[in-house]
Structure formats: structure tokens, C-alpha cells
Amino acid sequence: MTLFELPDSPAAPEGPLVRVRMTVAYDGSGFHGFAPNPGVETVGGTLAAAIERVLRAPVQLTCAGRTDTGVHAWGQVVSFDAPADRFDPLVLQRSVNRLCGPRIVAREVARAPDDFDARRSAVSRTYRYTVLNRPVPDPFLAHVSWHVDEPLDLDLLRLGSDPFVGEHDFSAFCRRPRHRDGSPASLVRRVLRAGWDDLGDGVLRFEIQANAFCHQMIRSIVGTLVDVGAGRRRPGEVLGILASRDRARASQLAPPQGLCLWAVEYPDEALRPLP
Numbered sequence: 004m005t006l007f008e009l010p011d012s013p014a015a016p017e018g019p020l021v022r023v024r025m026t027v028a029y030d031g032s033g034f035h036g037f038a039p040n041p042g043v044e045t046v047g048g049t050l051a052a053a054i055e056r057v058l059r060a061p062v063q064l065t066c067a068g069r070t071d072t073g074v075h076a077w078g079q080v081v082s083f084d085a086p087a088d089r090f091d092p093l094v095l096q097r098s099v100n101r102l103c104g105p106r107i108v109a110r111e112v113a114r115a116p117d118d119f120d121a122r123r124s125a126v127s128r129t130y131r132y133t134v135l136n137r138p139v140p141d142p143f144l145a146h147v148s149w150h151v152d153e154p155l156d157l158d159l160l161r162l163g164s165d166p167f168v169g170e171h172d173f174s175a176f177c178r179r180p181r182h183r184d185g186s187p188a189s190l191v192r193r194v195l196r197a198g199w200d201d202l203g204d205g206v207l208r209f210e211i212q213a214n215a216f217c218h219q220m221i222r223s224i225v226g227t228l229v230d231v232g233a234g235r236r237r238p239g240e241v242l243g244i245l246a247s248r249d250r251a252r253a254s255q256l257a258p259p260q261g262l263c264l265w266a267v268e269y270p271d272e273a274l275r276p277l278p
Contacts, residue, residue, distance in 0.1 A: 020084040022110035023095075024115035027079045029107040032146050032260065036072045037079070046070070046107060050081070053220075058089050067121045068128055070214070073259035075147060078110075078129075078266035082121040090114070097182040114277040124273045127195060129212040129266040132225045132257065135142075136142040148206070149225075149261040155207065155232035160199045162232035162238035166245055167197045167211070167224060176224050177217030190217050197224075210265070225257035265276035 029046050036053045039048035047064055054062050067080040083097075092112040099109045118124075133148040135141060170193040179191050197211040209225055229246065230236045236254070244252045 014122045021087045021090055022115045022117050022119050023083055023085050023090065023092075024111075024113050024119060025081050025083075025096075025099075025109050026111040026120070027081060027107065028077045029079065030105075030146070031070060031073050031075045033065075034072065035067055036074070037068075037223050039069045039131040046076075046079075047081075049103060050099070050107055053099050053107075053270040054083065054085075054095070056102065057095055057098040058085050060089065067125050068264050070262075070264055071219070071259055071260050074262045074264070078123070080121045080267045080269075082115060082119055099157065106258070116273065116275065116277065119273050121267070124199045124269055125267050126158050126270060127214050128216060128264065128266045129210065130264060131219050131267070132209040132211075132221060133261045133263070134207040134209070135205055136207050142235055144206075144264075146260055147263070149229075149258050151229060151233075153233050155229065155267045156231070156234070157199060157201055157207065159234070159238055160209075160228055160232040163236075163241045164197045164199060164209070165230045165238075166242040167194050169194060171245055172248055173217050175244050175247070175250055175253050176227070177220045177250070179250070189243050191218060192220070192247045201272070207265075212228075212268075219256060221262060222256040222259065223253050225261070229257065230254045 027050065031046065033044070035043040035044045037046045039051060047066060051062055051064050062083040062085065062193050064081045064083050070076055070079070085209045091223055092114065096109045096112040134155070135144050135148040136155050138152050170191060171190050174190045179190065179213070192213050194211060194213040200208045200210070202208055209228065211221060227236070227241065231238055231241065
């Protein structure tokens with residue numbers, strides 16, 4: 004029996020439930036994404052098993068962003084219902100961290116309003132992507148960055164980022180999903196800000212905030228911008244790629260390990276403290 008297996012399936016609670024909000028950080032290395040998937044280790048599956056072990060009750064996690072294989076998070080948010088008589092935020096936080104840490108850590112646990120939903124209540128998400136722009140790789144940064152050894156021009160990177168701000172159809176930078184009835188889903192998203200920072204010693208960071216993101220959108224954007232920064236594309240090409248809605252026009256995906264879900268933003272009333 005492994006750490007997260009229970010002798011019996013936890014029974015559904017009979018008493019009242021409370022809605023819980025948990026802010027989670029994790030190293031996505033070695034996990035097959037967030038969403039639970041039988042037969043493989045995922046962040047959501049591991050976290051849910053630990054919570055169920057502590058609460059002795061089944062839980063259904065809702066997350067703010069379903070990160071892919073190898074992608075990290077500092078500010079992922081999940082919500083779930085817990086038996087009121089078994090919920091103690093400090094006990095739950097400490098127990099989950101003992102069971103899952105340091106790969107998965109509950110940074111904050113709190114009771115939330117009954118209508119709080121980690122995904123639907125969010126007004127925006129912020130992601131960061133780290134590029135290590137040095138001739139020589141760094142073994143201590145390898146699992147959280149994309150090593151690019153050719154010189155990148157920061158001014159070109161910033162110019163290439165400008166067209167993404169605003170509301171656009173991001174078909175050229177996303178995998179196209181479909182609704183359950185087979186009809187294509189909308190890929191229109193509103194980007195609030197996007198830009199690059201030089202953190203020194205060859206570490207470059209791209210930060211982007213939007214109301215929501217499409218599948219592989221940020222990795223596709225970063226891959227294209229790195230081509231701009233390396234001089235293989237001109238900054239003026241980015242707007243044309245965006246307007247084309249043609250996935251073949253964008254560059255290859257940046258690798259997943261440089262990407263981190265940094266923060267999820269909610270209205271103030273969704274974060275009001277509850278006893």
C-alpha cells in the first residue's frame with residue numbers, strides 16, 4: 004500500500020459541507036500534468052488523495068488552470084467541499100504538506116464563500132516563463148527554465164510582445180479544442196499585459212496576464228518571441244501571425260519546464276475571510 008492509498012474508499016460525509024480554497028505551489032517535474040489521470044502520477048490526483056486521507060472523505064477538486072506535463076505553479080488555486088466538522092485549515096495545510104511536500108505544497112488554506120469556484124470565479128491568471136540566455140547551461144536552473152545559448156535582444160523581445168495585449172483570436176498560438184458536440188470552441192482571449200524583464204546573469208522572464216488562456220498558448224507565444232529575439236523573425240511579423248489565425252505560422256512550442264502559473268486573481272468578495 005502506498006502513502007496515498009486508503010484501506011477503503013472514503014465514505015461520503017452525511018453532515019454539512021464547507022467550501023475550501025487552497026493555494027498550491029508545485030514542481031511539475033515528473034508529474035503528468037495537473038488533471039487526475041488513472042495509471043499516471045498527476046498533481047491533482049496526488050493532491051486529492053492526500054486531502055481525502057486527511058479529511059476521511061472524498062473530494063472533487065476544481066483548479067484555476069490545468070497545467071500540462073512538466074509545468075510548474077506558485078499560485079495555483081483549487082476549490083473543493085469538505086465536511087464542516089472535519090475541516091481545520093491549519094491541520095489540513097500541515098498534513099497535506101507532510102504528505103506531499105516538497106513537490107506539492109499548500110501555501111494557504113481557507114474557508115471560501117459557498118459559491119466560490121477556483122476556475123469560474125477567477126478574473127485573470129498570470130504566468131511566468133523563464134529563459135536562461137547564457138552560453139553554458141546551469142544544472143540548478145535546468146528544470147525551471149529554457150536554456151537558449153544564442154544571444155537574444157531584449158528590445159526585440161519587448162517589441163514582439165506588444166501586439167498580444169488586448170482581445171484577440173489566438174488560433175495561431177493554440178491547439179484548437181472542440182465542444183462536446185463537436186463544434187469548435189472560441190479561442191478569443193483578453194491579454195491584460197505581456198512583457199519581458201532582465202533579472203540579470205542571463206535570466207530573462209516573460210510575464211503575461213489574461214482573463215484566460217488556451218491550451219499551449221503561452222509556450223507557443225514564447226517560442227515565437229524567442230525567434231524574434233534571436234533575429235529569425237521581425238517584431239512586425241507577430242501581428243500578422245496573430246491575424247492569420249493559422250497555427251502553422253507560429254514557431255515551435257517552448258519547452259514546458261520554463262512555464263509557471265504564478266498567480267490567479269479573484270474579485271475581493273470571492274476572497275472575503277470566513278470563520
